[in-house]
Amino acid sequence: MIILENVNKSFKNVKVLNNLNISFEDKKITVVIGRSGEGKSVMLKHIVGLLRPDSGRVLFNDIDLNAINKKELNELRKKFGMVFQDGALFDSINIFENVAFPLRQHLKLSEGDIIKKVMSGLNDVGLSGIESKMPAELSGGMRKRVAVARAMILEPETVLFDEPTTGLDPIMSDVINNLIISTQKHFKYTGIIISHDIEGAYKTADTIAMLYEGAIIEKGDAEKFKTSDNPVVRQFVTGSMNGPIVI
Template sequence: MGVEIKVEGLTKKFGSQMIWNDVTLTLPAGEISVMLGPSGTGKSVFLKTLVGLLKPDAGSIWINDRDLTRLREHDLYEVRKLFGVLFQDGALFGSMNLYDNVAFPLREHTKKNESEIKRIVTEKMELVGLAGAEGKLPGEISGGMRKRAGLARALVLDPEILLIDEPDSGLDPVRTSYINQLFIDLNAQIDATFLIVTHDINTARTVPDNIGLLYHKHLAMFGPREMLLSSEEPVVRQFLNAQTIGPIGMSEEKDADELAQEQGQELPPLPPIALQLQTSDGTRRRAERPAGEWCRENGVVPPPGSFMSKNAGVPGVSQHTAHTEHAEPERAVS
């Protein structure tokens, strides 16, 4: 089962350049969280800081009642065994075939014999759909297969926390959909705590249990998926719905003249909130909540057409009459 990660007042600088300041959030145990943000806001830096590859300038990262920022190198090494990391490009060794790439953490960090290593590697490669590709080199396979091989390697030590950096980078929409479904299925099977850094809005709208948004050197918002997808907070609304009206510009922030020109312009309506992706076999994930539950509990009326299913009847029905059982979601239409 995954573990909770509690981040308090985390601050990171490179020299005089502030990357982000006073970031505070809790990644719930066993849940899928997504971290968004415009380019250059330090999302990948945040992942590297969580796993202890970068040291923050201030703040704490609590895992199992231990603050990673204050651990000695030996103790930090032990805590890192809780993590599996999928880097943006897969970070595979080009001279090793996929089998040896996936086996590498087992050979490096355990005393398992080759028979046991083979069993584990075969199991993880089957899990990510790479059975039969063990002998291929990274240069002989597609980008999507390299991502899945990197994911298999991240899974071989049975991590309780999975950090995933830009899984959609370099992938077409179809392959992105496949890997998103794989994350949902994996979370149901291993119950690990997931943190995914991505720019893909469809991923953010349909995969996670929680969403965070880094913007202008701080955490703009973090919370349940439905909270952010129904938010009227300008930067959250603009980013999650890919709108041009709002504080984000081509160079991160719009200047005063650009913002003045937008005064009085009517914002497009919020698109419907799509149903969250379900597991391939229809089983319910432990972290999964019924569609619309957060909105009902907090008295928020979601956009019309939210939580629609192909089996839910007439288009235009809101979450108040949409079902909360498992079903295939329709695309959200604004």
């Protein structure tokens, strides 16, 4: 289980995370929603140890990420997969090598086994036949699907998605949402998604949490969010410019 306890983080005197407390249930999908600049990506980076909190604790299976050394953190990171907002595919190598990268770095597999796993991974995301292409030759949606294949290739315990549907058309957004649901059912990972996409959140999430002013103000299932009487949540889910959220 992943738990963030009283996490505070500031950048140049601007408080981004303000006594943040949240836990992510194992083998379920939690979607954290919130406006841009509310600290969703910062929260995600704390979970994988890319950022360290000014105070508070980030626990992964009861291990405090701040209390371990770099080597131990790297061991822990092998249990994570992450899909970055723009895919973060390595642009100097082709799609095959991008997906094969974690395998080559961490497992001693024969070339035949690597080919088999990469092909199967790309097939799972519906992208067979693009192995020799370079990332720049792919559309945004294809890049994200390759990023999903790369994140899944080591069959991690936890997969983090940083705004997986941002910048995609509604159809491609639905493709990505279905991909998340199907891969989660297949690999049984703990999914943490940060997103602005309310419809996507309703579709993919077991639990939704809303981050506002650096803290979680509401957490529950889709139904709870649809019927929430919290004015901030209501304004956000209805997409209204009128309400307590100051623009």
